[in-house]
Amino acid sequence: MAHRLLTSPNRFSARFAFIFTISLSCTYLCYSIIFCRGTIMTNHAYENKRCVTSKNAGGKKLLGKVEEGCASAVVDVKEAQRDAAGTSAAGSHWSEGKLNNKNISVAQKYGNKKLPNALIVGVKKGGTRAVLEFIRIHPDVRALGTEPHFFDRNYDRGLDWYRGLMPRTLDSQITLEKTPSYFVTREAPRRISSMSHQTKLIVVVRNPVTRAISDYTQTLSKKPNLPTFEELAFKNRSLGIVDTTWNAIRIGMYIIHLENWLQYFRPSQMHFVSGERLITDPAGEMGRVQDFLGLKRIISDKHFYFNRTKGFPCLKKPESSSQPRCLGKSKGRTHVQIDQEVIDQLQDFYRPFNIKFYETVGQDFKWD
Numbered sequence: 001m002a003h004r005l006l007t008s009p010n011r012f013s014a015r016f017a018f019i020f021t022i023s024l025s026c027t028y029l030c031y032s033i034i035f036c037r038g039t040i041m042t043n044h045a046y047e048n049k050r051c052v053t054s055k056n057a058g059g060k061k062l063l064g065k066v067e068e069g070c071a072s073a074v075v076d077v078k079e080a081q082r083d084a085a086g087t088s089a090a091g092s093h094w095s096e097g098k099l100n101n102k103n104i105s106v107a108q109k110y111g112n113k114k115l116p117n118a119l120i121v122g123v124k125k126g127g128t129r130a131v132l133e134f135i136r137i138h139p140d141v142r143a144l145g146t147e148p149h150f151f152d153r154n155y156d157r158g159l160d161w162y163r164g165l166m167p168r169t170l171d172s173q174i175t176l177e178k179t180p181s182y183f184v185t186r187e188a189p190r191r192i193s194s195m196s197h198q199t200k201l202i203v204v205v206r207n208p209v210t211r212a213i214s215d216y217t218q219t220l221s222k223k224p225n226l227p228t229f230e231e232l233a234f235k236n237r238s239l240g241i242v243d244t245t246w247n248a249i250r251i252g253m254y255i256i257h258l259e260n261w262l263q264y265f266r267p268s269q270m271h272f273v274s275g276e277r278l279i280t281d282p283a284g285e286m287g288r289v290q291d292f293l294g295l296k297r298i299i300s301d302k303h304f305y306f307n308r309t310k311g312f313p314c315l316k317k318p319e320s321s322s323q324p325r326c327l328g329k330s331k332g333r334t335h336v337q338i339d340q341e342v343i344d345q346l347q348d349f350y351r352p353f354n355i356k357f358y359e360t361v362g363q364d365f366k367w368d
Contacts, residue, residue, distance in 0.1 A: 003111045027311050107142055111168030112294065115159065115173045116144075118200040118293055119192065122183025123251055126204040127275035130312070132178045140295050142167040142312040143176040149357075151192055159195065174293060180204075184250070184257050193264040200293060201265060206275030207367040208252025208354070209346045213286065215248040217335050230342055237342075252350060255357040262360075282313040286318040287290050 120128050136143045148154065150162045169175050182188040183203060194200055206214075216229045226232075233249060235241040244250055251257075261270065263270040278285045283301040290297050304313045307326055314326035351368060358364050 004031045023061060058320055087348060107168050107170050107173060109168075111142075111170050111173070113163050113166045113168055114162050114175050115195060116166065116177050116199070118174055118176050118202065119182065120176070120178030120180070120202045120204065121188070121192075122180045122203050122257075123205055123211065123254070124180040124184075125211050125218065126180070126206040127278045128178050128180045128204045129275065130278055130282075131202065131204055131273055131289065132176075134282065134299060134303075134315065135176065137295075138290065138295055138298055140172060141174050141176055141293075142169045143178070147179040147181075148177055149179050149181065151188040152179065152181050155187070155191055162218075170196055174295070183261075184247075189261045189264040199265075199269070201261070201270045202273060202289065202292070203270060203277070204273040204275055205365065206255070207365075209343055209367075211252050211275075212248045212346070213335050215251070219248075220336060229336060229338055233342070233346065237345070240345050240348070242346065249346075253353050255353050255360060258357065258360060267361070269359075271361060274363075274365055276365070279312060 008024075047098070117166045120131055122128065132143055132145075132265070135141050144166060148162065149164050150157070166175050182192070192201075212233070213229065214231070216226075220226050230237060232246050233243060235243045241251060244253070271289065273285055273289060282304045283299065287297050290299060303315055305316055306312075307314045310326060312326075347368065354365070356368055
C-alpha cells in the first residue's frame with residue numbers, strides 16, 4: 001500500500017508530461033501551418049507585382065522601378081508595340097506625329113540594336129535621301145540617318161561594329177540604312193548576302209543622263225576647277241566615244257551592276273524606285289515601297305506638298321515640329337547647262353543598257 005502511494009505522483013507527472021508534450025506539438029503544428037500559408041500568400045502577391053522580364057522589355061531597367069509602377073511599365077511596352085504595328089490601345093486617339101514620337105521613345109528605351117532588314121543600296125543622285133526621309137515617318141521603320149559605308153569601306157570592322165551603329169528597334173519595326181555606293185561596289189552583294197539571304201534591297205534609279213549631270217553638278221560645287229562635263233564624259237566627242245571609266249557615266253550603266261546583284265539575290269528581293277516618279281507622285285512611289293517592305297500603307301498624299309522653289313516634294317509639318325521637312329540645300333539645286341547635242345549623244349549611248357535593264361526588272365522607266 002505504501003508502495004502504491006509513493007508511485008502515484010510519478011504516474012501523475014508522467015501523464016502531465018505526456019499531455020504537455022502533445023499540446024506543445026499541436027501548438028507548433030498550428031503555428032507552422034499559419035506561417036507557411038502567410039509565406040505562400042506573400043510570394044503570390046510578389047509574383048503578381050513582379051515585372052515580366054524579356055529581351056524587349058528592358059528587364060534591368062524595369063526591375064529598378066518601384067513595385068507600383070512595375071506592372072504598368074510592361075503594359076506600356078506591350079501597348080507601344082501594338083501601336084508600332086499600326087493599332088492603338090482601346091480608347092486612345094493618337095495623332096500620327098505623337099504616335100511616331102512615342103514609338104521612337106519606346107524603341108530607344110526598350111528596343112534592341114539589330115542588323116538591318118532592308119537596305120537602300122543605290123544609286124547616287126537618284127533620290128535615295130528622299131526615299132530615306134519619306135520612309136522614316138512610318139512608325140514601323142527605324143532608320144540610320146548617316147551613310148555607314150559598311151559593305152564598301154568599313155567591312156573589316158565587323159558586323160558587331162555595324163550593328164552598334166543601328167538605332168534601337170522593337171520586334172515589330174524594320175531597321176533600315178542607306179548607302180548609295182553599295183550598288184556599284186563589286187563586293188557588296190556577296191557581303192550583304194553573307195549577313196542575311198533575306199535582306200530586302202531598294203534601288204532608286206533615274207535617267208542616267210540626268211543623273212550624270214546631277215553628279216557632276218554636285219562635284220563642281222566642291223571643286224570649282226573641275227574640267228567641263230563634256231571633257232569628262234567623252235574620250236572623243238566628235239566620234240561619240242563615251243568615257244565609261246568616269247564614275248559619273250559608269251554608275252548609270254545600271255544593268256551591268258544589276259547582273260552582279262542577281263548572282264546573290266532573287267529579283268523579288270529587289271525593288272526599284274523611279275527617281276522621276278518620286279518627284280511627280282511621291283505618295284504613289286512610297287506606297288509601293290511600303291508594300292515591298294510589308295508595311296501598312298500609312299504614308300500617303302496627305303504627307304506631301306510640292307515645293308516650287310526646289311522643284312521637289314517636301315513633307316508637311318508634323319505636329320511635333322514647327323517647320324515642314326524639306327531635303328537639304330544640295331537637293332534640287334540647278335544643274336549645269338549642257339548642250340542638247342551632248343545630251344542626245346549620251347541618250348544614244350545609254351539606250352541599249354536601258355532597254356536591257358527594263359527587260360530584266362520588268363519595268364519601263366521611259367527615259368527615252
